Amino acid sequence: MGKLIFIKAGLFTTIQDSGRLDFVGKGIPLSGPMDEEAFHLANLLARKDPGAACLEIYMGNINLYFTENCQIVCTGANVKIEVDSKVYATNEIINVSAYSKLNLSSFSQGQWLYMAINGSFISEKVLGSQSFYPKITPLSKFSDNEILFYFSSPSLIPSDFAKIKPKVLPQMIFVPAYRGPSFASLSEEQQIALINTSFTLSTIQNRMGIHLIEKLKHELPELISSPVYPGTVQLTHAGKIIILMKDAQVTGGYHRILQLSVSGISRLSQLKPHSKFKFKLLEH
Amino acid sequence: MKYQVQIFSQGPKIIELHWPEIIAEDILLEIITLKNIIENKWCLNISSIYHSYQILSIQLKEGAPTAAFIAWLQAVVQRPLPRRNLPQRWIWTIPVCYDPEVVPTQSKYLEEKKMDLETLVKYHTSQSFLLYFYGFLPGFMYLGGLPKQLHIARKKIPDRKIIQGSVAIGGSQTGIYPVDSPGGWYVVGKTPVAIFENGKINLPFNPGDKIQFAAISSQRYTEIQEGSIHDWEKKSYHG
Numbered sequence: 001m002g003k004l005i006f007i008k009a010g011l012f013t014t015i016q017d018s019g020r021l022d023f024v025g026k027g028i029p030l031s032g033p034m035d036e037e038a039f040h041l042a043n044l045l046a047r048k049d050p051g052a053a054c055l056e057i058y059m060g061n062i063n064l065y066f067t068e069n070c071q072i073v074c075t076g077a078n079v080k081i082e083v084d085s086k087v088y089a090t091n092e093i094i095n096v097s098a099y100s101k102l103n104l105s106s107f108s109q110g111q112w113l114y115m116a117i118n119g120s121f122i123s124e125k126v127l128g129s130q131s132f133y134p135k136i137t138p139l140s141k142f143s144d145n146e147i148l149f150y151f152s153s154p155s156l157i158p159s160d161f162a163k164i165k166p167k168v169l170p171q172m173i174f175v176p177a178y179r180g181p182s183f184a185s186l187s188e189e190q191q192i193a194l195i196n197t198s199f200t201l202s203t204i205q206n207r208m209g210i211h212l213i214e215k216l217k218h219e220l221p222e223l224i225s226s227p228v229y230p231g232t233v234q235l236t237h238a239g240k241i242i243i244l245m246k247d248a249q250v251t252g253g254y255h256r257i258l259q260l261s262v263s264g265i266s267r268l269s270q271l272k273p274h275s276k277f278k279f280k281l282l283e284h
Numbered sequence: 285m286k287y288q289v290q291i292f293s294q295g296p297k298i299i300e301l302h303w304p305e306i307i308a309e310d311i312l313l314e315i316i317t318l319k320n321i322i323e324n325k326w327c328l329n330i331s332s333i334y335h336s337y338q339i340l341s342i343q344l345k346e347g348a349p350t351a352a353f354i355a356w357l358q359a360v361v362q363r364p365l366p367r368r369n370l371p372q373r374w375i376w377t378i379p380v381c382y383d384p385e386v387v388p389t390q391s392k393y394l395e396e397k398k399m400d401l402e403t404l405v406k407y408h409t410s411q412s413f414l415l416y417f418y419g420f421l422p423g424f425m426y427l428g429g430l431p432k433q434l435h436i437a438r439k440k441i442p443d444r445k446i447i448q449g450s451v452a453i454g455g456s457q458t459g460i461y462p463v464d465s466p467g468g469w470y471v472v473g474k475t476p477v478a479i480f481e482n483g484k485i486n487l488p489f490n491p492g493d494k495i496q497f498a499a500i501s502s503q504r505y506t507e508i509q510e511g512s513i514h515d516w517e518k519k520s521y522h523g
Binding site: 021022023024025026027028029030124125126127133134135136137178179180181223224225226227229249250251252259261262282284 | 292293294295296297298300302305307331332333334335336337338339341343417418419420421422423424426448463464480483484485487491
């Protein structure tokens with residue numbers, strides 16, 4: 001069994017797998033990766049099940065030390081990956097030898113990075129999942145000098161020459177979304193504003209949700225609590241827009257005006273504060 | 285079914301059934317019954333299913349036959365609901381200590397309400413409360429039926445931390461904080477039973493069940509707290 005030592009653990013590094021689907025009825029947040037698409041890609045490249053536990057790393061600036069040989073792959077945010085001063089890109093299998101240091105600088109694009117291992121990261125499964133969540137799992141994030149154990153698979157992934165290029169984000173970003181239950185209660189003007197406005201992400205964001213800067217004034221009546229999901233776009237009484245993410249609570253009392261698709265959540269999660277985007281209505 | 289139910293989908297994977305926007309026990313019972321029927325027939329296609337006061341939410345797995353599912357739902361909501369699909373309901377007893385030594389912050393509630401401890405305990409334990417659903421925090425129960433005499437406006441400035449196990453009142457609601465959390469409710473008691481412990485969740489109560497708070501001494505509080513797994517007291521309920 002190998003040890004992965006977090007020499008520098010970064011701002012918010014956690015373990016994420018597919019989350020706690022069976023316990024929403026007891027009010028337990030789903031959890032799981034912020035960028036599900038990048039998470040699936042990491043596991044696919046590491047020849048793992050799509051929902052296998054990965055390290056989720058926020059914003060970069062981390063330094064890891066491995067005590068045993070292993071193969072890893074990083075997806076999601078773009079970053080220079082240095083292993084003992086050799087440089088690698090995202091989406092490529094990296095052979096890490098025992099007693100090596102891995103360094104991720106600050107991300108050049110995107111916010112969330114997934115590190116999958118050809119083997120497995122060992123941490124306690126609570127309520128069917130390894131995903132960190134405060135008060136449910138022993139840790140809510142990794143701190144400096146913390147140790148994570150891992151198994152390295154004896155069957156090695158051959159180095160291949162076909163490579164998946166790192167993602168490049170387009171100039172204007174569209175986040176696909178379905179109409180939420182309260183969409184029809186908005187006036188035509190408000191609906192048009194919601195679709196035509198170029199929204200800005202505020203600095204208030206974490207794994208529970210993202211607040212937008214622009215407001216949408218309305219006179220909708222107050223509601224009783226209803227189910228909410230990762231990707232639910234909430235409109236508060238004061239007109240503030242909050243987009244719920246993976247660690248959000250399972251019910252909420254605000255109007256639900258849009259629901260992001262799975263790829264919409266992935267796309268939004270990678271946008272840094274002050275980025276702009278537009279919602280793109282999906283029909284179904 | 286007694287109520288008119290609307291089917292609302294948000295993309296191919298999130299399907300909701302909307303009852304009228306009222307908080308009522310008979311709506312809850314329709315939801316629970318229908319949830320049971322859906323789970324029995326579609327379990328292989330469902331990734332999660334849960335509800336609030338008047339919305340039943342179903343999330344489908346990748347590749348589930350959404351159109352067929354919705355067509356089936358449309359037919360089902362037109363028909364009367366078979367009563368046999370309502371699961372067994374229980375009244376659960378949750379031990380609560382109201383001793384000011386264990387719950388020092390309780391005095392804020394009593395002062396604000398100009399109420400004595402005896403009256404608080406009497407009303408809080410006089411009847412059982414209906415569990416509508418879980419939400420807000422992991423394991424947080426939305427309970428209905430708090431007597432009017434105990435209602436209190438929520439604190440304008442929420443407390444930074446309400447300790448896990450606190451039994452609190454806010455507005456017309458009462459509930460237990462299963463984990464530490466900021467909150468604007470007044471703490472009136474404490475339950476010694478840990479809801480999250482050693483990676484397990486100790487919440488056998490289901491929506492539709494009733495919760496009966498029972499006053500215990502500070503000595504009993506400590507005994508239960510130090511004991512191993514708590515055996516919940518329950519009796520069957522035929523509402």
